[in-house]
Amino acid sequence: MNTCYNNQLEKNDIETLADVGIIMEEDKKSGSFIMRDYEQLFVHSQIEGLEILPIADALDKYDWLRKKYYCKAVPHDKLEKLSQINDDIKPQGFFIHVHKGTKVRFPFNAAIYMSKENIHQNVHNVVILDDDTELHLITGCATQHSINSGTHLAISEQYIGKNSKLTSTMIHSWGSNVKVIPRSGTIVDEGGSFENNYICLRTAKDINSNPQTWLNGSGSSAKYLTIILCSEGSKINTGGDVYLNGQNTTAELAHRAVCTGGQINQTGLLIGNALCKAHVDCAGMLIDAGQDGYIESIPGLKALHPEAQMSHEASLGKIAPEQVEYLQSRGMDETEAISLLIRGFLGADVAGLGPELDARIAEIAELAGHGEE
Amino acid sequence: MKQQNVLELRELCVQVDGKELLHNINLTIPSGEVHAIFGLNGSGKTSLMMAIMGYAKYEVTNGQILFEGKDITDMDITERSRLGISIAQQRPPTISGVKLRDVINYTSTHNSRKLSDIDRIIKDAHMENLIDRDINRGLSGGEIKRSELLQLLVLQPKFSMLDEPDSGVDVESLGLVGELINKLFSSNSIRPAKRKAGIIITHSGNMLNHINIDKAHVMLNGRIGCTGNPHIILERISKCGYEECIRCMQEGA
Numbered sequence: 001m002n003t004c005y006n007n008q009l010e011k012n013d014i015e016t017l018a019d020v021g022i023i024m025e026e027d028k029k030s031g032s033f034i035m036r037d038y039e040q041l042f043v044h045s046q047i048e049g050l051e052i053l054p055i056a057d058a059l060d061k062y063d064w065l066r067k068k069y070y071c072k073a074v075p076h077d078k079l080e081k082l083s084q085i086n087d088d089i090k091p092q093g094f095f096i097h098v099h100k101g102t103k104v105r106f107p108f109n110a111a112i113y114m115s116k117e118n119i120h121q122n123v124h125n126v127v128i129l130d131d132d133t134e135l136h137l138i139t140g141c142a143t144q145h146s147i148n149s150g151t152h153l154a155i156s157e158q159y160i161g162k163n164s165k166l167t168s169t170m171i172h173s174w175g176s177n178v179k180v181i182p183r184s185g186t187i188v189d190e191g192g193s194f195e196n197n198y199i200c201l202r203t204a205k206d207i208n209s210n211p212q213t214w215l216n217g218s219g220s221s222a223k224y225l226t227i228i229l230c231s232e233g234s235k236i237n238t239g240g241d242v243y244l245n246g247q248n249t250t251a252e253l254a255h256r257a258v259c260t261g262g263q264i265n266q267t268g269l270l271i272g273n274a275l276c277k278a279h280v281d282c283a284g285m286l287i288d289a290g291q292d293g294y295i296e297s298i299p300g301l302k303a304l305h306p307e308a309q310m311s312h313e314a315s316l317g318k319i320a321p322e323q324v325e326y327l328q329s330r331g332m333d334e335t336e337a338i339s340l341l342i343r344g345f346l347g348a349d350v351a352g353l354g355p356e357l358d359a360r361i362a363e364i365a366e367l368a369g370h371g372e373e
Numbered sequence: 374m375k376q377q378n379v380l381e382l383r384e385l386c387v388q389v390d391g392k393e394l395l396h397n398i399n400l401t402i403p404s405g406e407v408h409a410i411f412g413l414n415g416s417g418k419t420s421l422m423m424a425i426m427g428y429a430k431y432e433v434t435n436g437q438i439l440f441e442g443k444d445i446t447d448m449d450i451t452e453r454s455r456l457g458i459s460i461a462q463q464r465p466p467t468i469s470g471v472k473l474r475d476v477i478n479y480t481s482t483h484n485s486r487k488l489s490d491i492d493r494i495i496k497d498a499h500m501e502n503l504i505d506r507d508i509n510r511g512l513s514g515g516e517i518k519r520s521e522l523l524q525l526l527v528l529q530p531k532f533s534m535l536d537e538p539d540s541g542v543d544v545e546s547l548g549l550v551g552e553l554i555n556k557l558f559s560s561n562s563i564r565p566a567k568r569k570a571g572i573i574i575t576h577s578g579n580m581l582n583h584i585n586i587d588k589a590h591v592m593l594n595g596r597i598g599c600t601g602n603p604h605i606i607l608e609r610i611s612k613c614g615y616e617e618c619i620r621c622m623q624e625g626a
């Protein structure tokens with residue numbers, strides 16, 4: 001494996017990665033993992049206490065990994081139905097281990113992308129945060145702009161130790177005919193926190209994601225922000241179950257979807273097993289969504305403990321003309337006004353995502369302005 | 374040099390949801406003049422301003438709107454705003470997710486205004502604490518008025534329409550609001566006696582104490598009933614009520 005991956009990446013590789021928040025400047029990140037098609041190009045950490053290995057190597061090296069962690073947060077039996085799972089295949093993906101007491105200041109960048117047609121990626125990532133650690137993980141998954149077909153199956157397991165904090169920002173941008181199946185499981189110990197941002201800029205034909213989080217430790221917390229910009233021909237299922245098992249646990253789920261065609265199902269289920277506080281909020285906006293486009297929002301609550309305090313809200317609508325006109329009266333043109341409103345609706349200010357998110361919002365705003373006439 | 378009219382409404386009819394609200398309005402605002410509009414609730418004052426600004430709901434079915442001699446009747450709001458027309462609304466919308474600062478940043482960049490100037494304007498309007506809030510979300514009545522005025526102060530429009538800038542403002546803040554309005558109308562031109570033009574809708578004489586109003590118009594059932602000296606008209610209204618105005622208008626007709 002090369003330590004100077006810049007040599008191996010071509011201009012369109014770098015552009016693809018930039019779209020999904022992956023930067024090339026080594027001094028602004030704590031390390032990188034880059035996988036193109038079936039090839040793990042680069043695995044590197046710059047920080048002591050932040051260990052990174054290809055998952056297959058890690059499984060060979062550490063017996064305890066398979067015993068204690070591997071497939072424990074995402075059980076294999078749940079995955080057997082997915083045809084791609086096959087024990088004979090050597091797994092690909094990354095293993096990240098943040099050693100006790102290490103607080104990683106710069107984000108770790110992981111990129112997994114497809115540069116050819118009909119690639120079937122099968123990835124299994126495991127992230128372990130020991131007690132008293134911190135990590136911001138940015139995972140960018142994409143197909144290069146000209147690529148339309150392929151499969152991306154990704155299992156992500158996260159184990160967050162006591163008083164540790166994992167921020168995971170996952171940015172996706174797909175060709176229109178790609179099938180995407182992310183499976184994610186996170187287990188959080190006492191006082192730990194998990195912040196999960198999922199942003200899908202360009203939707204695939206089919207995305208089915210239902211991350212599971214277990215807040216087992218007392219005082220642990222989870223926060224989800226899911227943003228889907230869904231275009232015609234896509235079918236998206238986004239959810240997220242959070243089990244609030246520990247005392248004084250908190251969870252907040254926010255789903256935001258803008259639909260310009262395509263079909264979106266937003267779910268999100270909170271299960272309160274203890275004294276806890278949780279809120280789920282689904283909001284969607286339809287813009288020029290055509291005949292078949294829809295958003296269905298079903299936030300769910302399940303309380304199994306008398307002290308579980310849980311609430312949900314859901315709202316679907318369109319852009320309010322009086323808000324557009326108000327901003328126009330301040331000098332903005334219609335597209336600028338709608339862009340600002342969409343940005344406000346999404347509540348998105350995700351670092352490193354400026355230009356591509358702006359570009360997508362501008363595209364949608366153009367559609368919206370067009371659709372109103 | 375011939376004095377130009379900033380705004381001229383000719384035989385303007387406006388309807389909302391198929392119902393005519395404004396009937397044959399003729400109104401002229403010469404450059405440098407600030408006019409007041411009085412009138413009962415529901416008489417059409419706000420509708421008039423919204424129609425001048427170009428809100429789509431207020432559909433012009435007859436007549437013309439001229440700005441600096443140019444017909445703007447078919448222009449959209451953006452175009453009108455960029456010409457220098459502006460409104461501080463009576464009841465502006467709440468916009469979740471969009472900060473007052475976003476709008477201020479947009480206008481100050483487009484007008485290439487100095488950051489230090491903007492900071493001073495924000496401070497003068499006592500808006501430092503509200504600038505990072507969502508537009509009008511959870512703001513008190515008086516705060517909304519100041520937020521609207523602040524945006525206009527940054528825009529520096531040639532022509533400002535202020536829809537009840539004083540209503541809901543506490544006695545102590547009235548002076549501040551008056552000051553901000555005077556700043557809005559003040560012109561940087563070398564002739565300090567000259568100021569910018571505008572219209573103010575108000576129900577009370579308070580505004581007259583703070584701002585020099587050149588003329589007042591009384592709006593009655595979607596028509597301009599009478600025009601004259603603002604102090605005299607207001608005195609009449611407070612003594613005899615609008616009934617007297619209605620009688621007077623009917624006699625005139």
Ligand SMILES: Nc1ncnc2c1ncn2[C@@H]1O[C@H](COP(=O)(O)OP(=O)(O)OP(=O)(O)O)[C@@H](O)[C@H]1O
Binds near residue numbers: 417430
């Ligand atoms: N957007 C609208 N949709 C429906 N009706 C409207 C709309 N705007 C105004 N109207 C109606 O038109 C009439 C005039 O309203 P307008 O707001 O112009 O009155 P106003 O003179 O500003 O009153 P106030 O002093 O209470 O502010 C009212 O009867 C009002 O209900």
Ligand SMILES: [Mg+2]
Binds near residue numbers: 418419
């Ligand atoms: Mg009004």
